[in-house]
Amino acid sequence: MLSSTLIVGLVLGGTYALLALGLTIQYGVARIMNLAYGELVIAGAFFTMLMVTQAGLNPLVALILALPLGYGFSWLLYTVVLHPLARRSKSQGQLEVDSILVTFGLLFLMQGLYQVNFGGNFQGYQWLQNPVNILGTKIAGGRVIGLVFAVLIGALLYLAMIKTRWGVNMRAVASRPQFAALVGIDMRKEARMAFATGGALAAAGGAILSMYQTFTAVDGTFLTMKALVIVIMGGVGNLIGALLSGIIIGLVEAGVSVAIDPGLTLAATYAIFLVVLLWRPRGLFST
Amino acid sequence: MKFEKKHILFLIGAVLVVAGLAALPLALKDYGDGLLLGLFSYITLASAWALFSGPTKYISLATVAFYGTGAYTVAVLNETLPFAVVLVVALLIGLVISLLVGLATLRLAGVYFVIFSFGLAEMVRQLITWFETRVTGTLGRYVFVDLTTTHLYWMLLGLACLTLFIRWWIGESRLGLAIHAIGDDETVARHAGVNVTLVKLALFAISAAIITLVGAIQSPRYVYIEPSIVFSPTVSFLTLIMALLGGATRTWGPVFGAVPLFFLFEWLSTNLPDHFSIVLGLIFVGIVFIVPNGVLALIEGLFTRKRRGTRT
Amino acid sequence: MFDARNISLRYGKHLAVDDVSISVGEGECVVILGANGAGKSSLLRGISRMAPIDPAGRITLRGADLGAVPAHRIVEEGIALVPEGRGVFTEMTVEDNLWLGSNPKRARADNETRRGEILALFPRLAERRKQRVGTMSGGEQQMVAIARALMSNPDLLFLDEPSLGLAPIVVKELFATLTRIKESGVSMLLVEQNVTSSLALADRGYVLEAGRITSEGTARELSSSSVVMEAFLGH
């Protein structure tokens, strides 16, 4: 049982880490606290489901398609809704409040649209349910492939952040936005790109999530909350921190649901969050 | 304090309006009673929310955590204690939880507070559910008290008046001065001798205690209670948006936000239940873009501009 | 080559720079001297477009108007700023910081050769390419900031109090390096409190008091007169 919990936890943690990665890029670079993030994840899940059930595509093809779509949608969202707010606000505090409220509105808007179109039931599709044997544990094939792709996308993004000019510029803005102009970086362009990249990761995370579990129209809220907790645990803008914290939360959730009660996973996440806030408010991995 | 003529007139007017409101159930059918109860519960919730969140700019999404705690306290204790005592117990529980949460989170940056308060209700709900199913073995409780809807309405009307009075009184007191200064610049407030943590904590606790009481008074209306019913996040969202629409920094702002939105959402949930969330979302976006300081500020702005216009 | 006319700059209602005009010639090193709070840094931020100036001001580089150029494009035009407090990305490595310096298109072509030249100028940075800048000493961070600015292949270097907070021995090293940079043909505009060292380096100087230029002249003239002393220690 221990090893199956571990593997379930790792799969969950890998997906969470990917989601948190997207959110930490959005918050770290674009300085937008996006409370509708989870709704974009669910959009990716719905999209994948439709591609599989209606168009008969392989979920992995849908995943590849979800990336540019998530990017484009978030790019548009930033340009039309959030950039005007960023331009209007006089202080960082004001932008924070405004962006929280606006993305909160988007959360309801998108949830409402999902409910009108798909209803409130559990959604999903059948894919690779046959168990494969890993270290003596039987686990659904979809889960394994989900984890592989979460890790793959996360690793690619990480490499891009470290090795490419695109990534170095992004990290520079995340760490010291006020100095960006000194090295010729256009903050506005960078913020839009970061927000869109985060959106691409969200959609991809949703596609992966749909490969191994069912979801509902309103699940986005909990995903946002978990991703936020992971981001803050890892330290805002800290990519490695987000990856590690994602895995920790995944393992804790799997552990709590096996050892105590599946109904307490969010409570456990929040208990950890509270400890982190009191003990190391700048994140577990801050220096 | 010197009472001027306008104060006395205001007082007489207020007494008349409250008496009129109190007498309303006599003229209404049961449905109307329930509607009034709901309306005044949201007026109180929004006003209590704005009491803390308005001047401090800490966006609290913890409303339903306290509301649900109040309702649940009544559900657990209504058969063993008289209703009045249960209310006092609920009030105390609300105070204790808010002090603990406040001590842990009010030192932190605003955005952490938002996120924590976002999940607090869900955390409390999960803990109660777990406790009820695993320890007491009774998920779901019945609330039977010897009170009619009209009685509950009177209590809420009283609580609404009290909340507005507290808001007015704080505005006139040293506490009001302190909290506005804190909202502007904590450092300035601290150097003027204000114990910032204490003031924030006190206001958060007062606000939470009122919200807990609203939940407790509303509790008998549910008759059957389980965590997923009384900890519905919609309560937090509606409270927040009502206060924002009216303008959270003004005494009457939340009232002006609560009245139209309550009726709008009441109408939506009977006529267009599927579109409830969409409309809620659109209103949020609309407020941020069109009336960021609330309608009351907008109206005042229009009037002053008009007055200035006629003068020149 | 660089000309700034009638520059005024305000913070809210406070006029920090009051109708100042300065210029830098080709290959020249110019210093702006002044006591704390005289408005030196504000002036530098204004003419490098990092802070908004009043509309009457005119800034040109080799005749091209920089008035409408946004802050992040200034470095592309050939002006690199080393701000007060250095403005380095402390969470990133020396290498990352240098790479960021080569962001402008004007710097991309012979990026690698330039990096070699710059690292030769700052041997200590060459040894520590993988080190995080935040873990380095103040003097080393200042070197990173200057090296990064040079990576953008600038025609003109703006330096805001580079000696601030550095030990005397490090200041000495810093000015030695600046002298070599000057010899390599880069024009410089320097804001400094360290009068002695900066007048030894500079060709020309301005003295700023309460947001206005109160005197100007060659470095030699300024060193021998008492105006500088008075600007710092009162009349």
Place this chain on the structure above:
Amino acid sequence: MSDLLTLRNVTKRFGGLVAVNEVSFTLGAGEVVGLLGPNGSGKSTVMNLISGELPATSGSITFDGTDIGPLPPHRIAKLGISRTFQLVRLAESLSVRDNVIMPLAFASPHVWGRKARRRADAALERVGLGGQGDMAPADLNYIDQKRVELARAIAPDPKLLLLDEWMAGLNPSELRTAIELIRGLGDTGITIFLVEHIMEAVRELCPRCIVANAGSVIADGPTEAVLSTPDVRRAYLGEAADV
């Protein structure tokens, strides 16, 4: 003259940086003392340590017989230390008068109601803002906003007034007015400790000066004498770098 404020071996570190290094000095009751030094010499940090905005890493700060080192700013304010800020800081949502009433309302014992109004208006009158209590801070010009800050600082009759570059950014005629204002305050016997760059003001107002450089006190004594020591000149003008 009795000692009002004593700093003994006060050190403040930010990470690896030592901003204030083993600083010791004493202010006597009724003195007007200037704190000088080049940028980055740790002057503002000293102000923040005294007012409680920052906790000292080590050393002790005694005010009027009380060890204020471990106290938070609001407790220190109640003991009778007021300050202004380097960049004007006012509560924008409050009227000018309410800004001045605030420290009265939270002094010990507190003053509230009509009496507080009267005291606030008197303080405003004293700084030359009589009758402007109902204005919004944002509608005042820069010097008047600085005056409001000063009124807020002096309203509770502090024993020690900390002025952090209060005269920075004033034009010559405003500066004259400001110097007279501070001189008037000093004449009432209040102890004033000011960080200032405008030497003219320092020479006129402060019989005594403390000069800091790189976090340490390098001179302390009569203003004219202190300003002509070689150490101070070097601190201001830089050492010869032999280039």
